[in-house]
Amino acid sequence: MAITRQILGRLTTLVASLLVASAGIFVALNALPGDATAAILGTNADPAAISQLRAHLGLDRPLWVRYLSWLHGLVTGNLGTSLLSGDPVASLIWPRFGVTLSLVTLGMVLSVVVAMPLGMYAAVHRRRARGFIAATLSQLGMAVPAFVAGIVLVLVFAVYLRWLPAGGYTDLQRDPLEWFRHLILPSVSLALVNGSLLARYVRAAFVEVLTEDWFRTARAIGWRLWPALWRHGVRNAATSLITVLGLQLATVFVGAVVIEQVFAMPGLGSLLLDEVGKRDLVVVQAVVMLMVALVLIVNALVDVGYLALDPRLRGRREMR
């Protein structure tokens, strides 16, 4: 089947880009001056002790050998052990992964939920003042950096009104309500910038929908405007919008790193910053690789999503 071949082709590209990304991350981090020995023994350590430790950690082996053994570890699920604490990297990452994943997911969902109606409204009324206001409003959100929004939200809703916690995190399994309460402010600040940007794309996509001949046909057979937009417009606009969403995911991960600091959330971002500070490269490598892999995988899913959304692409050699 042509579709199966298309999906297999996309999976091949995914594996290839994961390999390239892993090599890039490994080389970049290992090329940094000052390896783990300096972090463990301090800068004034005895050269003999340093070379002994290097041999012990396997750092005296050539770069490509170390890369291959790291890659082997990645594939078999062994992320290595922390240089400083000696803990398995996986045990450091997993508890924090849930925090970041919750934040990123909720941030994305929130931005879609706000951007879709806002962008559609701006598109429908683009020739009127209210459409202009909706479009301007969404520009405003884009101009405010996420961390500034976060600080303002904390001041208003946590410090002044005392409605929501100012920071921290509670596990979903422990207390779903508290989990959600802790996530509201961080994900709102994350969604503010992201949603504003998305609203622009939503508006553009629906301006196009509104001028399409098939949209006029849908109206001519008796659909009212908004039902026609939901029934025929969303599906057609989605092809361009999921591309944007896939690209935005990377930005949102970066945003989450910052937001976790603002809200003192024990997520991957704060782990990453801690370990960069401590020069624990094994942990940093694993965290960066995890984030990059997630972004690449989601973008591959986006490409497969095109096939579901647009029948014209099925069976083509080129997917885009």
Add this chain to the structure above:
Amino acid sequence: MTGVLEVDDLSVDFGRRRLPAVRGISFSLAPGERLGLIGESGSGKSVTALSIMGLLPENARVRGQLRWRGENLVGRPDAVLSRLRGRDLAMVFQEPMTALDPTMRVGRQVAESYILHRDASSGQVRGTVLEALGRVGIEDPQRIADAYPHQLSGGQRQRALIAMALMNRPSLVICDEPTTALDVTVQATVLRVLNRQLASVQAACLFISHDLAVVAQVCERVAVMWRGRIVETGRIVDILERPRHPYTATLVAAARFDPSEPRAVPADLDAEPGAVPDDLDAEPEGAPPTRPYGGEGR
């Protein structure tokens, strides 16, 4: 007697600068009557059609009256107009290539025009849809219903669109250059399908075209539009012999009549619903889905 539609001093202008597109036109359509509306691009034909449908963009301003069975439609809310659209008042557009939703199977789109005006679920309508596709001369309705628009030829798409428009046996069908984007050979068969379908549901028709020869295959009477006004109205045979307005004269001179083409088919003849004549599928199947016109005249 009152017509299905009476257009009374209709004017349409656009935007803040009030650019006029239609300047005070009047005409009326009796039940089952067919009127050609002819003129060059930009003369206001399509704007007239869209204003009757209530599908003009937000920045359009409509004055005058559009009386549907005696009731003025101008300024009525979309909730009222959308109930009329597709049920009593249908439209076939110029661009069959782009007039169907590319992400939805053709059968479902045809079904929508039926379901929207009834309490029916899509499961029950399948038979009705296949029947409707058969009536417009699609010889393999099962396959076409399950196909996506890009898998169909231009002629097949326009037939599907005609089936959609006539699904609810409307009293008026507005056709906006329905064959302009089609090959000449396909044009003739699609016009024949349209003629037969209009006759079988006894719908009135406003047929918009820039080609007098095409109009003559569907209508007896024609109104000539020029720069937003109707400059001449009459029977086609009379206008051909004695054009009064200079623009009409150039139209007549430009029209090419093929003596083998049938002239206006009388409405009471050839009205066998469901009958599929053999010669309708002369058009090659699966023709390349290119877009011959760049959306001209809009």
